[in-house]
Amino acid sequence: MIQIPRGTKDILPVDSIKWQYIEEVLRETCRNFNYKEIRTPIFEQTELFVRGVGDTTDIVNKEMYTFTDKGGRSMTLRPEGTAPAVRSYIENKMHGDPNQPVKIFYQGPMFRYERQQKGRYRQFEQFGVEVIGVEDPLIDVEVISLLLDIYKSFGLEKLELHINSIGDFESREDYQKALREHFAPSIGEFCSDCQSRLDRNPMRILDCKADAKHPLMTTAPNIQDYLNESSKAYFEAIKETLTNMGIDFIVDPNLVRGLDYYTHTAFELMSSAEGFGSITTLAGGGRYNGLIEMLDGPNETGIGFGMSIERLLLALEAESIELPIDDSIDFYLVTMGEKARIEASIILNRLRTNGFSADMDYKKRGMKAQIKDADRKKARYMIVLGDSELESGKIHVRNMDTRKEVEANLDCFEEEVNFDEA
Known part of the structure; x- marks a missing residue:
């Protein structure tokens, strides 16, 4: 694999x-x-x-x-x-x-x-x-x-x-000179990288992890003294x-x-x-x-x-900090029957075009499984769409937090419902 x-x-x-x-x-x-x-x-x-x-x-x-x-x-x-x-x-x-x-x-x-x-x-x-x-x-x-x-x-x-x-640059030059004089007598005790840096760039020796515990590291000159x-x-x-x-x-x-x-x-x-x-x-x-x-x-x-x-x-x-992330969706459409599924896909397109986030079930699961899916997707509102809703043109928009339902017209419910109150 x-x-x-x-x-x-x-x-x-x-x-x-x-x-x-x-x-x-x-x-x-x-x-x-x-x-x-x-x-x-x-x-x-x-x-x-x-x-x-x-x-x-x-x-x-x-x-x-x-x-x-x-x-x-x-x-x-x-x-x-x-x-x-x-x-x-x-x-x-x-x-x-x-x-x-x-x-x-x-x-x-x-x-x-x-x-x-x-x-x-x-x-x-x-x-x-x-x-x-x-x-x-x-x-x-x-x-x-x-x-x-x-x-x-x-x-x-x-x-x-x-x-x-x-x-x-003047201060750095004075400091690097002091570092060379400090490390040179014992540079053979350091790693090959530090040895190559002594002449070219002695400040890099101070960053070395391999020789971090060498006694000369703790007694190295302080840059503040050379400013x-x-x-x-x-x-x-x-x-x-x-x-x-x-x-x-x-x-x-x-x-x-x-x-x-x-x-x-x-x-x-x-x-x-x-x-x-x-x-x-x-x-x-x-x-x-x-x-x-x-x-x-x-x-x-x-x-x-x-x-x-x-x-x-x-x-x-x-620090056990949870980011304040909102990964909810606005609508989840629960469908019953093939006609309802086709109509739901049209409604989804309308909602998304108007700036709402929305989803539905595509695995043809039962109603209970779809409602669980709506909860997993953290839907704010749920709509159940079946034959009776298609015939009447009326639906119930359910607030998933309060469980309160509001009746609205199927073809324009997003315009009719006051979602702050629903």
């Missing part, structure tokens, strides 16, 4: 309605913040991710789904959303748009070949936002507050916002504004972004709910002041975040 690929998951109708609800909340939140949707291809040139994500990352080195197309070109299923969004920004000359900064959001499947864990799949759904064209502590705060608004709108409370600053005055002022402005907004946060010196183009603000949102799991991160983001130029674009700056829908669902489960 052909089975689903490892690391992927079918989203069945009982669950897809939750996804639809979440997606609408995400879109509504973005509308409130005046962010517009961007849609990019599922696959891109491999070079985009090698340059845009970084050739020292596990994503590029170990996790990408890469293939050669019929033209001999190397293509990759997108592993994340920022690089494609920036590529589109450059290619479509969005820096010339009169509406600046460019504020966009995206949502779609991403692909990473990694070990499947709870809430982590090889195909996963990512939502993210990007703001390109301005460097301002206030826009950094806006992006962070948008992220928090999303999670809080679902009723989540067990949330921790971790923030940090990795400073400007210059302008970087300190930028970070202080962010902390002050968050505080004035009533947003709690934790300054986490271990939170860094190791890629060459990340600067200033880094942040992660974590779940503190009991039983959520060992990997507590729900979403992460930061400011990138070199990525656009690295991809041959103009000298512009950006900030954004990415979040997994699957992990959002896990957070809801951990």
Whole structure:
């Protein structure tokens, strides 16, 4: 039997309605913040991710789904959303748009070949936002507050916002020099990945899971000690504004972004709910002041975040939150006899055309079984249609909650009945 690929998951109708609800909340939140949707291809040139994500990352080195197309070109299923969004920004000359900064959001499947864990799949759904064209502590705060608004709108409370600053390019250079001096004497004790990163990108060593418990990790230099005055002022402005907004946060010196183009603000949102799991991160983001130029674009700056829908669902489960989803239908037509079934299909078409949701039985089951089916489908109103109703042109519309019935004309009952009272 052909089975689903490892690391992927079918989203069945009982669950897809939750996804639809979440997606609408995400879109509504973005509308409130005046962010517009961007849609990019599922696959891109491999070079985009090698340059845009970084050739020292596990994503590029170990996790990408890469293939050669019929033209001999190397293509990759997108592993994340920022690089494609920036590529589109450059290619479509969005820096010339009169509406600046460019504020966009995206949502779609991403692909990473990694070990499947709870809430982590090889195909996963990512939502993210990007703001390109301005460097301002206030826009950094806006992006962070948008992220928090999303999670809080679902009723989540067990949330921790971790923030940090990795400073400007000058501060980063000083910090990386200190890291090289710190790790170099014992780098032979670290994994091969860390050894290769020492000269190229020592900040990536701090993200290593294999060597996370090495003693030098806990004594590594603190980025806060290497921020210059302008970087300190930028970070202080962010902390002050968050505080004035009533947003709690934790300054986490271990939170860094190791890629060459990340600067200033880094942040992660974590779940503190009991039983959520060992990997507590729900979403992460930061400011990138070199990525656009690295991809041959103009000298512009950006900030954004990415979040997994699957992990959002896990957070809801951990806090025992039920989404307020209405999956009921307006009408269910119970039929008796073939003539009634044919007439019911015509009535269904009329109801649906007029904006009502409606259904009927197609398996020719008995009346009791149809009534049970109406209950399963959570019908608000039920109509029984048989020979007598067809002859008289009169029907009874039953409210399935109150069991109250109202008589109406068959050919226009949806116009006659006051459904608030029925």
